Amino acid sequence: MADNKSAVLVCTCGKQLQLDYELIKNAVSKMKLAASVTVHDLVCQEEGLAKISELVDKHGGRVVIAACTNQKIQPRIDEHLESNGKDSTQLQYVNIREHSAWVHENQDEATRKTIDMIRGVLARSAGSTPRQVEKKDVPSHVTVVGGGIAGIEAALSLSNLGYEVTLIELEEELGGHVIHLPVVAPTGKSGKEILTGRLDALQKNKGISVMTKTRVKFVEGEMGSFIVHYTTDENEDEKTIETSAIVMATGFREFKPTMMDEYRYGRNPDVLTQFELSCMLSEGALARPSDGEEVKDIVMVQCVGSRDEEYKRDCSKLCCTFAIDNSLSIIERVPDAKIRVIYMDIRVPFEHEMIYKESRDKGVDYIRGRISRIWEKDGKTHVQFYDSLLNQYFEITPDLVVLSSAILPPEGTRELSETLGYLVEDDGHIKELYGKLRRNETRRRGVIAVGGVTRPQFVFEAVTDAQAGALMLHTELQGGSIEGVARGAVLDVDDCVGCSLCAQQCPRGVPLMIEQTDKEEEDEEQKFIFIASIDTLLCHACGVCQSLCPTGATQLNFLSNDQLWSEIEATLEDAGPDYPITLCFYCEECSVSTIDIVGTRKMNYPASTRLIPVPCAGRVSIIDILKALESGASTVMIAACETDRCHIGGTGNEIAQVQVDVAREILTAIGWNGERVDMFRMFSAEPERFTTAINEMVKRSKELGPTPVHKGTSGKWMEASK
């Protein structure tokens, strides 16, 4: 066991923590996994860092640091050790300040909790192994799907960063919608002018191959070794491209309201969509489609298909600006044109407000109301509308009716999601991993999304989005030579039974199921056709696969099952029937931030609580929960990110919820009471939500009494789960 011992460094935080350090020192020095215990006043300062260095040398990297939040000190300590050529990957942290001393008034209880948590982390540390820096060479090539403004910008940015790029476009020409815009607010330039420089750069760039009239059929592989299968209009035979990453930049599609009878779109040629009018204007061909006559009187109808539960619930964001841009373009060509815009609300962001004002100054008539109906009579288009400010109906006969139609995600986005592995929002846009911090990233590592395919974006937004996406990919691909500490899931192929749960549920699509062709000689009964394969270097280290794997074949290399179980047992070693304990697993994303804020604000909650960090709530399995109860916890809670806000990939907290629900059912079935387990979600700065949750679980501990394990019923859940 000597090899598994760790040095413990306990910080007094400048002698300001109200803990009994003598008692801690005595208790820790008697722990079988503690090699030594040192109390230090400021481990984060130079002298403290030197001490850590010394302990790392002496104990082969196994050091437990009991101090303030590792969010604050870990980067400093890592940097210090790394700059001195030392391994920091085995260091373990216990937050005795924000999670203990600062939140419990009773010094004895806080000290007891501190000792328990150090014992727990010593057990975790005993199972730790040093992690190596690994290197993987991948093609320095990226495929961009979509040749609109975002795709072009992404291709140019990636090329500037040193990548070979293949730009695939479905249509015959590049430029997407933007090339057809007569004017792009707030620049005053036309779409063509905005694109010209970029198209020239694209043409001159030898590192970018452009393939138009090309359709992506499907994709296989993973980041670093994707194979894109495609066909062209000229050749239906499938061809392939080997590429390291894929940028989805397929833009948007304008809603065609043929099914909305009231607008007569598709039946009356003089009823157009706003984008169709843009095309007309940019081609300099403003005329009435039915007879080619001059256009003098135009009515624009806002929110067609948008803000409508039946078609698109949300505002499409761009169409008010498109209507204003087109109105100004018309006035430029036909100064005496009469333009009415019938709207529910006019929504223009940023300096677009200025063009809205300009259009009003130039005579565009904005009428708050709705269209009642459109019909044709005597060769004219008749429009009846209701002016809600005047409370009056009007009838007019415009030359053109222009519908500001909803902005939708492009066709095929959902279909491609099946092969590209990204998730799709309810409205059909590609779902970004986490809107606040992980923009552009999708569920599938190596597949990013930029521009309108994620949500309606103005031209300048699509451009910056594409640049950000390119930089993000560059961070991942590192120019084609990925190097880093492989911190994540490691697979023991011998234990894998090929159930594919990991591949189905990994929030980043990392595990691949590989056909086992070399197992033919084996007994048919024993043969598993597919076995998982996990590239640890690509893994995001959430532990979801581990919590689901039925055989323990896939486990995090920094938090194996044995490590977590021994930490649970050691933390709860002193739990007794007269001191019911609430064990809280908290994710190291939103929950840790919130719990740390609880600490810095010195908000009190009961000390009969023990906290164990996990990278993502999805790392916690039913077994872990039951293990905690079996080890003496009275109640168990999981603190996780808010719904739909799982930082790792959007699903870790949902998987944790399933584990909690099943654990509750098992507990109810064996008479242990399902209320002993619960999950609580929180954003990163919601201290009250955490204290309310943990108080609730402590209350349940008291109500439900000592854990049944103390009455000798341990092991019952195993029988029930058979």
Ligand code: SF4
């Ligand atoms: S941008 Fe304007 S027209 Fe478009 S949905 Fe929003 S409010 Fe309606």
Ligand code: SF4
């Ligand atoms: S979940 Fe486990 S057993 Fe199932 S395929 Fe993945 S590694 Fe293999």
Ligand code: SF4
């Ligand atoms: S740890 Fe998470 S990201 Fe890594 S393979 Fe498992 S489920 Fe995927």
